[in-house]
């Protein structure tokens with residue numbers, strides 16, 4: 001990366017044609033140094049323009065904002081010797097600027113959106129590339145993983161981090177990237193500067209209504225991936241089995257994008273014909289453009305087959321040979337924290353950890369376990385604080401409707417009172433004819449859940465998947481569901 005870039009090189013035009021050499025870009029006034037371009041963005045709490053004066057005092061060389069921001073900071077800007085760029089959609093402009101600032105990104109980038117399954121699909125894409133001898137990474141909730149790894153705080157990082165990470169991946173010779181497009185990320189234009197080869201849609205159900213407020217706004221945010229980010233010559237890979245699948249495919253077709261339909265639907269080009277489940281995974285029969293194939297998947301849960309096929313569709317859309325892609329299926333491994341076998345009791349009863357944190361995911365995960373389990377299903381469920389509160393009773397209901405025994409516990413309470421979150425989950429779980437208990441302490445809930453297991457039973461610990469901490473207030477306490485499960489099994493079997 002060059003030390004400085006001109007506004008012209010960054011694709012920006014300042015008012016009055018004023019020029020500036022930029023040495024860095026940031027959205028946070030506190031990170032401004034002499035020569036920095038400060039993007040003063042409209043925020044959910046405050047307009048970034050309130051910090052323009054502070055940015056100028058720290059030596060900002062240019063300000064990117066919207067008309068509202070320019071009006072808000074009129075006085076500070078009037079006397080400043082600074083380049084002012086006023087954009088209609090400053091978040092989108094920032095995304096494109098970040099892309100030009102960092103320069104290169106790996107040649108093949110695919111993105112996947114949907115309420116559930118983004119991490120799973122992008123991880124399967126990366127596993128398939130690696131098995132085909134290509135340097136691939138997945139980028140999302142679990143950080144950057146694969147040929148090069150890097151931790152991330154967000155599922156879809158803000159554009160400056162995103163493009164820095166993509167440029168570093170490129171510098172580490174990564175050629176293929178599968179990234180998650182969260183609805184927050186799409187709404188805030190975080191990935192608008194990424195050139196995508198293909199984009200995928202998994203499914204649509206309730207989550208994040210605290211942020212988007214309505215289902216329509218949430219759906220529209222997700223559709224930004226196809227309607228705005230993926231270009232007309234990109235390929236859309238769409239799960240047609242979701243009730244929204246055909247609507248998504250119509251949106252893509254209207255933009256002239258080629259659509260690869262995936263699923264059990266009769267019009268799917270990559271079609272799941274049948275599945276046979278056993279204790280360690282499943283065999284699937286599927287077809288590509290009418291030609292049938294059969295493969296072994298050492299993965300639990302019918303929905304994982306849908307995720308695998310969606311990932312395969314994204315690879316085919318990016319130019320891989322279908323036969324090469326399908327040959328990787330038997331070698332695919334569990335995605336961390338997604339239907340992951342965490343421990344097994346001496347009587348054979350299995351304990352799974354799964355990241356189900358929406359009503360639909362709780363239902364899907366429990367329903368998916370049934371054909372693998374001959375005995376009872378016990379579930380441990382809770383909900384996170386400072387997140388969509390309306391999903392809590394629905395998660396409780398989904399647990400009670402699809403398991404035999406329900407234990408309601410804490411997830412990440414964050415700033416909220418854990419007891420009132422549990423009460424909301426419990427309110428949906430009771431009166432469904434199932435045994436429902438409340439155990440606030442998550443480690444104790446896991447111990448008690450495992451203690452209940454008899455031969456043929458299984459336990460699902462839902463909600464935290466790969467997470468390695470529990471956020472209580474501002475503190476993150478070390479906590480790992482997989483680890484707790486094996487500790488509890490060892491304690492109960494008298495091994496520790």
Ligand SMILES: CC(=O)N[C@H]1[C@@H](OP(=O)(O)OP(=O)(O)OC[C@H]2O[C@@H](n3ccc(=O)[nH]c3=O)[C@H](O)[C@@H]2O)O[C@H](CO)[C@@H](O)[C@@H]1O[C@H](C)C(=O)N[C@@H](C)C(=O)N[C@H](CCC(=O)O)C(=O)O
Nearest residue numbers: 027028029041043044045046048051154155156158182184
């Ligand atoms: C709700 C949300 O998404 N907020 C994002 C948003 O911040 P905001 O609009 O709330 O910021 P604000 O506090 O109102 O401030 C406005 C602006 O003033 C700036 N500021 C503020 C203070 C100051 O002193 N100086 C200054 O310059 C801020 O940097 C910001 O640009 O814009 C910021 C900059 O782009 C983001 O970092 C921030 O993400 C926050 C940290 C966040 O936690 N987001 C989560 C909810 C999120 O995005 N999650 C998704 C979904 C995960 C999933 O699917 O489950 C993800 O992709 O991870």
Ligand SMILES: Nc1ncnc2c1ncn2[C@@H]1O[C@H](COP(=O)(O)OP(=O)(O)OP(=O)(O)O)[C@@H](O)[C@H]1O
Nearest residue numbers: 115116117118119120141303354355356361364365
């Ligand atoms: N195709 C699917 N359909 C329905 N539920 C699914 C599907 N794939 C995964 N799930 C459920 O959703 C949970 C989360 O999966 P995953 O982490 O892949 O989703 P995500 O979209 O990345 O979630 P996040 O919004 O947190 O990034 C899984 O643990 C599983 O319970």
Ligand SMILES: N[C@H](CCC[C@H](N)C(=O)O)C(=O)O
Nearest residue numbers: 357383384387411412463464
């Ligand atoms: N990325 C998701 C993860 C939720 C996981 C769950 N454990 C919780 O804390 O709610 C979110 O922030 O909504």
Ligand SMILES: [Mg+2]
Nearest residue numbers: 118119140141
């Ligand atoms: Mg994810």
